[in-house]
Amino acid sequence: MTALLEVRDLRVEYRRGNVAAVRGVSIDLAPGESLGLAGESGSGKSTLALSVLRLLAPEAVRAVTGRILFKGRDVLTLADRELRSLRGGAVATVFQDPFSALNPVLTVGEQIEEVLELHAGGRNPARVRDLLARVRLPEPDRIYSSYPHQLSGGQRQRVCLAMAVAGGPELLIADEPTTALDVTVQREILDLLDSLRRDLGMALLLVTHNIGLLSERTDRLGIMYAGELVEVGPTRTVLSDPRHPYTQGLLKSLPRLTKTADRLPALPGQPPDLGRLPAGCPFRPRCPGAFDRCEKESPVLRPVQGAADRAAACHLLP
C-alpha cells in the first residue's frame, strides 16, 4: 500500500539555543492507520507533528530539511494557498489545550460553520448538529449556540474534534489531546478519537508523553529520544518486547498496579539537553549496556532481525 504520509530524513533546527529538535527522522503512515509517537520533553515528538503542517512559528525555526510527503506532495515546498487548503481540510489537528484552540467570542456552531465554509462547500447547520452528535455532545442545539467558556474541558475538546473532522480529513494529528483533562475524561476522549478514526477511515498521528495511553489506541508506535526515532514497530510488540535499551528501561521503571518491589528499577540520569548532546549515541550516558562504539558512532535506525515490521537504533542489536 502506498503511504499517506512519508517523512524522510526530517531535520528541524530552532534559532533559540541553536539546537536541532528533530535530527534525521523518517517515518511512514498508511491510509487509515494509527501511529503513536511517544517521547519525553525535548524528544522532538511535537516538533515533528507540527512540522507536518508547517505549524512551527517561522521566526523560531532556522532550518527545516528533508521531505514531508502527503499523498506524494512535499508539504515543505507547498505554496501558501495550497498549505491553507490542506490545513483543516485533508489534514486536521487537535491540541492539548482546547480552550486556547477555540475562539472565545464566537459560538461553537459558528466556529464549525467556518470550517465547513472553508473546506466542505459551505455553511450547513444540519451538518454542524450532526457533527456535534457525532462527538457525543448532549443537546446539540444548546451546544451550537454556546460559547467555549460555558463548556467543560472535556466538552471543549469534543468541540475541537468536531471542528477537526468537519473538513473530512484523511489524517488527524493529535498532540497531547488529553493531557489537560481529568483522568476519567481522558479515556472518554481517547475512545471517541478511536471510534471517529474507524468510522471516518482517517489516519491518526497521536503524540503523547504518556506511553500508557498509546497501548490500546494505536496500530504502530514510535519512540523518540533526543530528536531521533529510536524504535518503531507494532504497538503490541514494541510494548511487550522492547528492543531499544531506552524503551526497555522506561517500561521497566513505570509504577504498576501489580506492584512488585518497594523501589522501582529507575533509569539513571535525565533526558539530555539538546544543546549539549553527548558524542555518539544520545542515550549512551544512561544506557546499562553502552560500550566503546556507542561513544564514537551514533546508531542509525535499522530493521530488527527476524521482525520485518520493526526497527531500532542501537549498536547492541545484532
Place this chain on the structure above:
Amino acid sequence: MTLLEVKSLSKTYAVEAGIFRRRVGAVKALEGVSFSLESGRSLGLVGESGSGKTTLARILAGFLEADGGSVLWEGRPRESFSRNEWASRVQMVFQDPTASLNPKLRVRTLLDEALGQRARWDRTALSGRELKERRIRLLNDVGLPPDAGEAYPHQFSGGQKQRIAIARALAAGPRLLLADEPVSSLDLSVQAQILNLLADLREKFNLAVILISHDLTVVRQLTDRVLVLAGGRSAEEGETARVLAAPQSPATRNLLAAVPALLR
C-alpha cells in the same frame, strides 16, 4: 502511634455573583471526611478534580481553615499550634517545582533560609559551619552533589528541581510530608527516581507521607493506605493493595478504569 487524626472535616465555599459579590449559593467541597495516619506511614489521597482532595490538602497544610470537624496532631487540635509550630511538623511539596522555587535565589540560599528558620523556631542559632554541614547533608539526602547549592533553580532539570523542593521541605524537619502530584509534571523516565527518593526518605526519617494524586499506579507504589474522595465525601478507605484489588465504590472503579492496560 497516631500522628494525625482528621475527624468529620467539612468545608463549604460560597458561590458569589454580580459586582457586589452577592452570595447566591454554596458548594460543599468537603463533607464529613475522617481518617487517621500513623507515624511514618503513608496515605494516598485520590479522586478526580472537584473531589475535595486539594481542599483537604490545603487544610492539612494550614493554608485554609475548615468550617467543621477537627484536625488533631498527636491528640492536640491544630488551632492550638502556632503557624511556625505547624510548619515545623507538616511540609508540602507541589506538582510544579519550577513555580515553587524562587528563581532569583541560589539553591544554597533557599536551603539556608529554611534551615535558619527551623533553628529560630527551636530558639537556637546555627553557626556558618553548622549551616553549611546541614545544607550539604540535605543535598546528599535528596541525591544532589554538595556544589548544587551554588547554582540557581533554572540551571537544573525538572527532576533535580523537585529534589531541591523536597530538600527545602525537609529543612524544616517535618514529620509529615504532603506531596501534591509530586511526579506528574516530570519526565516519565525521571518519575521512578523521585518515587524511590520519597520511599527512601520515608524510611530514613520515619517520615509520614500523604500523597495526593490522580494516578493510582503512583499511589500503589508509594502508599500503605488510600482514601478515595468523590464529591467531597469519603468514598472508600483502606489498605492500598486491597482497595485497588477489590474496589467497593464506583469512584474507585472509575479511577481504576482510567489506568491503561499496560500498567495494570
